[in-house]
Amino acid sequence: MLENGFLVDGKYKILDVIGRGGMSIVYLAINEKANRSWAVKELIRTDPRAAGISKKETDLLKKLHHPGIAGIVDVIEQKESQLIVMDYVEGHSLDQVLEEQGVCSEREVLDIGIQLCEVLEYLHTRKPPVIYRDLKPSNVMKKPDGKLVLIDFGAAREYRRYSDGDTVLLGTRGYAAPEQYESQGQTDARTDIYSLGVMLFELVTGESPHRLCPVRKIRPELSAGLESILEICTQTDPAERFSSCAELKYALEHSWEMDERYQKRQKRKLAGFFTPVAASICLGIGGIVFSGLETQASRNTYEAYLTAAGNAAVKEEELGNYEKAICLRPGEKDAYLQLLKHGFLDDELLTVEESMRLRGILTEQTASGESFESVFSKNKEGYAAFCYEAGVTYYYKYEETENKKQAQSYFRLAAQSGCLTGAHLVRAEKLSLIAGYYTRIGLVDAAGDDLVDYKQYWEDLVEVSAGNIVMTDNERTAVVVYEELIGQVLFHGESFLEAGARADMIREQLAQVRTHLQQDFTGKDLGGADAFSEIKDRLIQQMEEAEYLLAALEERQGE
Template identity: 40%
Template sequence: MVAIGSVIDEKYEILKLIGQGGMSKVYLAMDKRLNKQWAVKEIQKRARNKHNEVVIQSAIAEANMIKNLDHPSLPRIVDIIDSGNVIYVIMDYIEGEPLSQIIEEYGAQPQEIVIEWAKQLCEVLDYLHTCNPPIIYRDMKPANVMLKPDGNIKLIDFGIAREYKEKNLADTVSLGTKGYAAPEQFGGQGQTDPRTDVYCLGVTLYHLVTGHNPSEPPYELYPIRQWNPNLSGGLERIIQKCTQLNPDDRYQSCAELLYALNHYEEADDEYRIKQKKKLRRFSFVVGAAIFSLGIGIFGQVMNNQINNNDYNNNIEWAEKATKNEEKLKYYLNAIDIKPTANDAYLGLIEFFKSDTVFTVEEEEQLKKKMTTNFTNVAEDDTEYADLAFEIGKLYWYYYDYGRTENNDNQITRMKSSTQWFEDAVTYGTADRDYYEMAIIYRDIGKFNAEINSQIEEASDKGLYLPYWENIQSLLTLVEENPDESELVKLELYKLAANAIENYARKFKADGVKEKEIRAVFETVKKSTVNVVTTTDKTETMKNEIINRFETIEKSITNAYRNQGG
């Protein structure tokens, strides 16, 4: 232990001990030359931790890792001094309190404040995850988050952070704080990755907003409203998704989690009910402010004629515009002129599809117009049903939310589209040419949204046969349409391939014959090979499906082994 008042490297005067743990001690020091305070971490080279690993190696790795980082929510390393038996790491002194101390003194923190902290933590974790190579923090907990006097936070203690190595099947040791750590941090369950930090952050938010320490009895993460009914249902859903045991069921990145936090109120029960009511009530509110009660029929007719001309002109300008921002502006102008006419919406949808990506920002623009203008839906409003079907397909095939390099977000897209197909069925009529397809899309989306919980409850038996029949029907409908786009075809072939690979045994249990499975698989193989691709995206999709043919074949063989088709 360094003596208070001693000077390290002739410039850092030790003022007091401010913290210590099993691996090191931390002192407050004054830089005699710069008249600036620093934190000095002292590590004895002889020290060993409980895994019998030399602590100095971990400490130097931590220091070198942080030294190369640059983010306002991370401390800086300014010096590393080797003094024989001791290593001194000189870093920013962070004035403030750890969130663990704040909870201990004041209990659960206000929801709005916790969400703001969570957003900052998402941003810094996303920064770490997008480094090259990515850095997985692995020890998110209130004790490692410092709250500064200005209200901002700093993430400290990188003692068990690691660089993500793509080909590693598992981490070498079990590290993390029990109660906060994700299941995969305890060995044998795969390598930690960004989703590990999503889990730890979810548990941290749980502790902050409920005041209940997950490391103490009852050792279980209850829904947060069980502790405080006044908390947001939206935030509850976010925390529950973060803390799923299976990493595939969590948010797949901190960027995705940050988006959810920015829109947590939209996931709240009351908000969702209100929005659903808005989208169910469709009536065109004519002239919110009519000039006067005395306006005549002639004036109304002339005004309608002007509106029609302006509406058509804006659509025509949008179709001719060469710049994306101009196209968008003209379509939105047209919608404002005639808020419940379909043509401008359909043009806007085609514009969103033109780059094969429906972004979160584009979704916000569309939802704003829909929520504002479609406030009352007639019982059999086929015009609205037509539009709902096209919006459903926009989500199903193009939605970008949750897409990462390793996750094509197909399940997210299907789930997001389901309500629109539901509206197409509810408000449409059986004579519409898309009606049957809307039912199939809706039912496939519902299956994928609900199947995991049904499996957990062991109530999934009998659900796979109708799912299989819907996939067959959708394949038939798409194959019968020669004008269907290459993207739509490939997405469908990928859906069928995924279903066979993942559920072959379930299909068998529900009575689907092997020859049926193989017939569909042969159709998918032949059709995929025959798709003519015109973009890099669809070429990549095509190759990914083809590369899985062998795996799918094995899934069928394994499912139907020792049984005739």
């Protein structure tokens, strides 16, 4: 422990202890020459649970500049401890706020969640992404103006997309996501989403994070929307959480929408309880006639909603009519496809908000409690057509360009349906195969072995790149496949060689891609001649970089 008055590194004078944790002590310090206050966190090396920050991570964190982050400015190594010097933030930590003021209102906890989503989204979108990994009330300061600041980056790590896993498993029990205590895999943005969900649960209920439950069991006056959001955040399986803080922020900003869906669902369940009683009476009088009239009326109304959507002058009115049609006949494809193609993709981009809305519709429930997607999937051809279009949308047009997991899932369902033929089947199979690797790269099994066989990965890339893709599918798919092959050589060339792929065979494949670019696209439209010329020049430049990389790797192997 540092004494008051102790001078750290000749410039930071210790004034007082301002915080204590299980593995650290935080001091208030001052640089008297600059007349500026700093927070100094001391990590004790003798504590086996303590983990420091490497110079590489320090350099990374020094580059972070956001009003919601207390930046790290220095890391000082001592014999028995490591000192992390960071911005001093005036205010109270959220655990102090909870202790002094009691539980937060729903409005307050929504604001806290939205602010922290903005900070975390900034971290997660760095190049490379930064995962905070230790979100809890004591690590969030509330300034006098109500703004929030993250103050402790001792557990933060750069996200290594292709690494075997985190080098150190950190996090506070209760707040830490389950994957932080597993030997395989690594933490990612969804890890921070879990911790944020737990923290918001504690702030709005006052209960221990070890006692997670639906928040309305503790505070019935809270909305179903907030309850639903927190349950999604704290799913054990990361794949079932929000995929990004942008999605979570949208949900928090529109929690009333989720609440309305819940209320509608409850009304349908209530209607589902009374309907059989009324139906039994009606059937005794003239069920066959009424059934026929009801079916025709439903069909007419369904078509009317689609027509109204197509004629709508306001976007929300258009989307609302598509949703009404889906609610009326959740097993039919037309409303889903038109919602996707005309409702969401009128600007050729699927936003995070639109993706959330689509997911909300698919998980909506009928009066019997069955999800709309479950009902829809019984229509094999219709569901296959939707999955194919959704796969194309998420692969080509989703604004989160690095997230291909949804595309892989939809393409796989479409390819396995037995309903696709020709170019559509070829595209679904090829892009499902490519996107599938994104879900496994960087993960290891229980034995510590990489889940991706890089030799097989290379062979799959060669297979999907074979032949004249422009002829068998289309020019857009060809460009995507060629971009993928070249990009993976740049990213994983060394792994391919180490796994047994030969450098001369990789060069030959790159040469074939060059030939396809020069010969197969004649007369094809990729946004005009100038646009395609730009695409081709970019791919050829990347191929030259890949060939240079291969030469360097061969030279290194020969040393």
